[in-house]
Amino acid sequence: MAGLAFGFRRAELVALGSGGLYWPDEALLVVSDLHFGKSARLAAVGGAALPPYETRETLLRLEADLTATGARRVICLGDSFDAEGIAEALPEEERLWIARLQAGRDWVWIEGNHDPGPVDLGGTHLAEMVLGALVFRHIAVPGAEGEVSGHYHPKARLRLRGRSLSRPCFLVDHARLILPAYGAYTGGLRSDHAALRALMAPEARAILTGPQPVAIPMPRG
Secondary structure, eight states, rough: OOOOEETTTTEEEETTTTTTTEGGTTEEEEEEEBTTTTHHHHHHTTOOOOTTHHHHHHHHHHHHHHHHHHOOOOEOOOOOOTTHHHHSSSOOOHHHHHHHTTTTTTEEEEOOOOSSSOOOSSEEEEEEETTEEEEEEESSSTTOEEEEOOOOOOEEEEEEEEEEEEEEEEEEOOSSOOOOOSTTOOOOETTTTTHHHHOOOTOOOOEOOSSEEEEEEEEOO
């Protein structure tokens, strides 16, 4: 399991190369912004054409992380579905796949701005969740402490050996942790964007996803 261990608010966490977050002491896997059904929604409104298998690709990644970590608990940090009603419109094969992943696990769906209401799938539906010293919600709240959120799909851009590299990343400082988007084809917001610079403290780090996650100072432009 490729991951980078780090401490946050007295919790020992692991940033996974996939973009998931694992909390070993709680046997908890946290993922954000799955955006199931994105390609179908865009096709329905005449938007950009995406490969029609992004939900399956995301589910494969999720299944692999659950197997590798042995997680017994899952928190999906909002925007798990790309729009209201998508959960009910997913193909039966994908709905059954989600049900298999949920079986025997404590599964929490956090409400997002794309999926603000309960969905017709198993699990618990919450606006936010407190666990120990951490609070899990979709969108970061200014001034929050011990907050784990998503929503922004952060990416870090840096230059390496004369080449520009962009990679989804976790952002972390003393007060908050923002997860990258876990879903396939979700895009991202560069860490030097004003919204992210305003949220994160000057000493914030970016943990780059990929085969071997690595922490660097958060790029601020």
